[in-house]
Amino acid sequence: QVQLVQSGSELKKPGASVEVSCKTSGYTFTSYAMNWVRQAPGQGLEWMGWINTNTGNPTYAQGFTGRFVFSLDTSVSTAYLQISSLKAEDTAVYYCARRYCGGNCYTDYWGQGTLVTVSS
Amino acid sequence: DIQMTQSPSSLSASVGDRVTITCRASQSISSSLNWYQQKPGKAPKLLIYAASSLQSGVPSRFSGSGSGTDFTLTISSLQPEDFATYYCQQSYSAPITFGQGTRLEIK
Numbered sequence: 001q002v003q004l005v006q007s008g009s010e011l012k013k014p015g016a017s018v019e020v021s022c023k024t025s026g027y028t029f030t031s032y033a034m035n036w037v038r039q040a041p042g043q044g045l046e047w048m049g050w051i052n053t054n055t056g057n058p059t060y061a062q063g064f065t066g067r068f069v070f071s072l073d074t075s076v077s078t079a080y081l082q083i084s085s086l087k088a089e090d091t092a093v094y095y096c097a098r099r100y101c102g103g104n105c106y107t108d109y110w111g112q113g114t115l116v117t118v119s120s
Numbered sequence: 121d122i123q124m125t126q127s128p129s130s131l132s133a134s135v136g137d138r139v140t141i142t143c144r145a146s147q148s149i150s151s152s153l154n155w156y157q158q159k160p161g162k163a164p165k166l167l168i169y170a171a172s173s174l175q176s177g178v179p180s181r182f183s184g185s186g187s188g189t190d191f192t193l194t195i196s197s198l199q200p201e202d203f204a205t206y207y208c209q210q211s212y213s214a215p216i217t218f219g220q221g222t223r224l225e226i227k
Contacts, residue, residue, distance in 0.1 A: 045156075107156075
């Protein structure tokens with residue numbers, strides 16, 4: 001069965017960096033793009049962008065350029081989100097989510113989420 | 121960017137009720153509209169894709185309709201496990217955008 005398993009919660013100080021991993025199984029990793037979605041505490045869902053797992057080409061939503069980097073290791077079917085120069089407002093749950101595109105596109109499988117807390 | 125507006129923002133209902141949540145797009149998105157359910161502390165779960173297609177494994181009490189700019193999610197007979205927050209999402213064009221969510225609470 002399809003699974004996306006994310007790395008555990010992180011507590012970081014402002015200015016530090018963090019890497020969130022998303023290990024997949026149960027399907028061909030390079031056949032589906034990967035979305036990243038942020039959810040700040042008590043807030044809604046915000047699309048951060050996606051990465052083409054075939055080419056490695058990332059697309060970032062406005063507001064997620066510069067400090068945010070999507071990457072892949074196809075040898076272990078894993079996607080990564082790196083955030084640098086962390087700020088308090090980066091505190092959120094970050095989700096990886098598989099992007100399925102047939103006639104329409106949608107996000108059919110989600111990781112369990114990784115809570116990143118930025119606090120001094 | 122395409123703005124997605126859900127209504128209501130919150131809703132109180134009883135087990136067995138029929139509930140409808142609406143989602144309006146700021147421009148036509150054809151049928152590129154998806155619905156997700158999220159329970160506290162959990163990842164969102166896909167319910168409906170392409171406006172009206174039921175995701176595998178989702179109970180048939182959930183249904184979706186609409187096209188263009190106006191869409192609805194209907195739960196025909198609320199069950200205790202349906203109390204959650206619901207989000208619409210447009211996948212017509214980047215950036216993908218979500219509605220602000222509708223919190224469905226027990227009356």
